[in-house]
Amino acid sequence: MKIFRRVLICILSVMMIGGTVSAVGCSTTEESLTDPQFVHVYPQKVTGHLSNPGMGWVGIEETINYGQVEVGGAGNLPEVDVVSIESTWNYLEPEKDHFDFDLMDRTIEYWTGLGKRINFRIMTDMLVLGFTWNGAPEWLINDPRVGYEVIEFDQPSEYRPVNSYKAANLRSAYYQERLGIFLDKLVEHYGDNEAVDVVEIRGYGNWGEWHSGINFNTMNERITTLTQIVDKYAQAWGETGKVMVVSASWDPNIVNYYGDSYEAYYRASIYDYIVKQENMTFRRDGAGGPLFMEQWEGRLLSDFVRSGKRLPLYAEFSLTAAEMAAANENDYNFENAVNHMLFKNRPNSCSVIGWNNYQAAWMIRDGQTLPFDMGNEMLGYRISVDEARFQKQIQPGDSLDVMTKMSNSGVGRFYFNDKLKFYIVDEFGETVATAVNPTADIRTLMLGDSVEYHTQVPIPENLADGTYSVQIAVVNEAEQPHIKLAIEGDHDKKIYKLGSFEVRKGSGTKVQIPEAKLSGEELEKYVFDQNSLYTVSFDYLPKFDLQNFDFGNYDGYAIRLKSSDGAVNQIIEKFQDVSGEKGTKTVQFATGNHSDYHLSIVSENFGEIEIDNAYVRKEAAGNIVSFNGGKLGKNSQFSGTSIASISDENAIRGDSLIIAGESTGHVSAATYNEALKPNTTYTVAFNTKTIKDVGIGGYMFCSLDSGESKDVFKWYERPDTPMTYQQFTFTTGSTGGKLSFGIHNRGTYAVDDFVIIEGYSGEIGKVQDLGFKHNVMPAFEDRMGQVEGFEDISLMKTMLDWGWNRWGQLTRDPEKVISGESSFLGKVNKNDSAGEFMEFAYSSQNFIRFEPNTTYRIEFDYRIVQDPKNEAGDGGYFYFLVRSGEMFEQSGAAADIGFTMFASDSSKPVGSVQHMTAEFTTGNASDFKVTFGQRYYGEIVIDNVKFSKV
Known part of the structure; x- marks a missing residue:
C-alpha cells in the first residue's frame, strides 16, 4: 500500500513575487x-427541501377538458x-x-401564482x-x-370498443406543414413566458413517448x-432558450425491424441526432425501476451525463x-424505487x-411522505460552497483574493x-464593491465534482477602515441573484455571507495566495516535487465538435501525472x-519517489x-492510499469486512480495494483506519x-462513523462506464470519527488512489434544516341544500365528480351551457367504451x-x-340512480335505488332546457352516491344541481 502518512510542509507555497517569499506556518499531527x-470558512450543506428553478417533483395537469384539471382540488402540493x-x-386546435x-x-x-414552474x-x-x-x-388525420x-393494442380493455387506434401519417408533407403552424402558434402564445x-x-x-407509433417501411x-x-420543434422553440426534451424510451419496433442492439436503439430513434441539437436533452418515461431498460436507456442517459453537455435529464415515475x-415485493418499495430513479436516471x-x-395527494394523506422527501433532497442541483478562503486583512485599493470550493x-x-x-458589504449592510467571475461556470458541476474557483474582488481605494463581509450569489444575465444555494443563509434574498475580513490602510504588503498561478503553457512545464500532495485547478476550453459525438464513445480529455x-x-x-x-477542473494527486513530475x-x-x-497548491497535511501489495487490517491504512478485499482482479490499476456486496440493505465494507479530528x-x-x-x-456510499453512521457521499456509475474520479468535502462533528466505503443493495466496485x-x-x-412541507387536503364543507352551478374549472371543487374513465367534464360552449359560463357535460363517444x-x-x-x-x-x-344511440341505431336513454358501493358489492344492481331514466320526446325536444326533480330514500349504509349515466352514446348538459334532505 503506497502511503503518505501525514504530509507536513512548513512552506505551503513558495513563489517569487517581487523578490519576496510567501510562507505559511506548520502544524503537528x-x-x-x-x-x-487567511480566513477559512466551511459552510455546511442544508437539509430539507431546497426549491429552485428547473428542478423538483412535477405535478401533472391534464388540461384536456374543462373540469378535468385539478388546480388545487386535492391541495397545493408544496412537495x-x-x-x-x-x-x-387535437384539443388546442x-x-x-x-x-x-x-x-x-x-x-x-393558477400554478404560477403559487410559485410553480411549468413544463409543456x-x-x-x-x-x-x-x-x-x-x-x-381529427380533422387533420x-x-x-x-x-x-x-x-392494434397489445392488450384488450373492457372499456374500449375496439383494440386499436389511429396513428397519423407523420410522413405527410401536409402533416409536417400543419405541425409547424401549430408549434409557431404555441411559441407565439407562450414563448416569452419565463415560468x-x-x-x-x-x-x-x-x-408522445417515441415508441408504439406508425410503422415505417425502411430505416431511412x-x-x-x-x-x-425534431427540426420543426427546433425551428419553433429554438430562439426562446427553453429546454427541449425527447423521451428516451425503447421502441419495440426497433427490435422487430432494425435489430436488437444499443446502436440500433439510438440510431433508429435519432437520439444520436437529438443529442447534437442545441438545448435538446432526454427524459425517461417510466423511471423508477420496472420499465427501465438498463442495457439501452440506462446506458444512453449515462452516456449523456458523461458527455458534459450542459443540460439536465428528466424522468417520469x-x-x-x-x-x-406499494406492493412492496422482492425488494421493490417506494424507497428503493425513488433511489433507482435518482441514481440511474439522474434527473x-x-x-x-x-x-x-x-x-x-392521497399517498401523502396516508402518510407516504418519505419518497417525496427523498426526492426533494436530491432531485436536480444543490450547489454549495464547501470552503471559502480569503485574506484576513487587506489595504484599500488592493484586490481581495477569494477562493470558493464548490460542489453539487x-x-x-x-x-x-x-x-x-x-x-x-459593510457593517450597515451596504454593498461597497462587487465583482463577477467571468469564467466560473457551475453548469459543469455534477454529483462527485468539487471545483475551486478563484476570484479577485477590487477593494475601493477610498474605502474606510473597518470590518467587511464577503458574500456570494449565483446571478443571471442581469446580475440579479437567481438560485438558492445549499448552504446556510437568506434563501429569499439568495445572497450568502461567507465570512469577514479587515480593511486597514498601511497594513503592509498584500498577502499572496498559497497557489502558484500559471498559464496553460506554464502548467505544462511545471515540475512537481517528489513525495508531495497537490491540488491543481485550471480553466479549460474544449474544442470538441458536438456534431462528431456518438453514444458509446469513451474517448475524452485525460489529466495525467507523468x-x-x-x-x-x-x-x-x-x-x-x-x-x-x-469550464474549470480541480484534481488532487500525490507524487512519489521519481523526479521531474x-x-x-x-x-x-x-x-x-x-x-x-491554473492554480497549483501543495497541501500541508493529507494522505494518499494506493492499494498495491497492501492488506486490509487494523495495522494497515484500511480494515474491512468479509465483502472487502484488495485484489488485482478487476482492479483499476495494480491492486485495488474491491467491495462486493451480495445482500440488500446498507452495508459498510472498508474503513479508513486513521481517526479523523473533531470539527x-x-x-x-x-x-x-x-x-x-x-x-x-x-x-455506493462513504459514511462517517462516529458512534452512529452517517452518509457523507453517495454515488452510482454503470459497469460499462470507464473509471471515474469522485470528490467530496465533509466536516466531522465533536467526536471526529472514521470514514468508510460501503454498498447499498448489492453490487461490486473498485476504489483506488484514495486521497x-x-x-x-x-x-x-x-447545518440549516429547511424541513419539508407536506400537502394538506382541502377542507370539504357540507353542501347539502346548496345549488351547484359548475363555475369553477375543476370538477374536484364541485358537487359532481367525473365518472368512469373521466367521461364527465365541463363545457363552456355558449350553445350548450344552461346558465353562467359553464355547465356539466356528460358525453361518451363510441371510441370511448x-x-x-x-x-x-x-x-x-x-x-x-x-x-x-x-x-x-x-x-x-x-x-x-344528442339522444343516446348505439352503432345499430337503437335508441337509448339517460339515467340517474343511487348506489352504495358496499351494498352493490353484496347484491349487485338489485341494491340500487331511485333509478330514473329520461330522454327527449315531442314535449322535451333535443336542445331544450328541462328541469328534473325526484326523491329517494337511502338504505342501511353510509356510502351512497348518486350516479349519472347513459345507455349507448349520447351527450347531455346538466346544471344547477341541488341535493336536499326532505
Missing part, C-alpha cells in the same frame, strides 16, 4: 492546521415545484386555424388514455393529404420522418412503478409518484448560464465536454483543448469503477354525504344535446 494570514401541462394538438389556449392559460395562471407536455401524435384518443387533430394507420422551463417533444408514438424513412419532427412499490425533475396530483450534492445538473458574483523517466504515466481523471464552452492535460481522440488560469473539514478524492451492477435502488486532505481550522457553519351502460358522473362524497335510511330530493336542469 495532533494539532489542527492553522493559517494566520411539487413544477407542474407539467399535458394536452394535445379543434378546428383548422382555430386555436384555444383558454384552459391552459387558466391552469398555468403536449402530444402532437397520439394520446390514448381511454377518455382521449388523438394527439393530432382524416384529411386525404395525411391519412392514418390503424394500430415555462421545459418543452417536451412529444411528436411520435403513443403518449423512419429516421427522415423523426428528424423532420410511472404508475406501474408506483403500484409495484432534474420527475413526475410525482402515482401519476396525477390527486393520487400523490444533487443528482442533476444546474443548466442556466449564470455567473458567480461577490459582494463586499514522470520524466517514463516510469509514471497515471490517469487522474478522464472526462468529456462537448459544450465548446469554458509533470501534469499533462491532453485530448485522447476528442478534439483539442486549451488550458489557462475538521476534509476533502476526499478517489478513482472508482463499477464491476457488478447494484440491485434495485442501489448505490484525503485536511483543511485548515476555520469557521464552520451551521364498448359497454352498454356508461356512468359519466358521481356525486362527490367530499361535499355531499348521504345518511343511512334518509329521504332526499335531487333537482337539476338538463339539456339533451
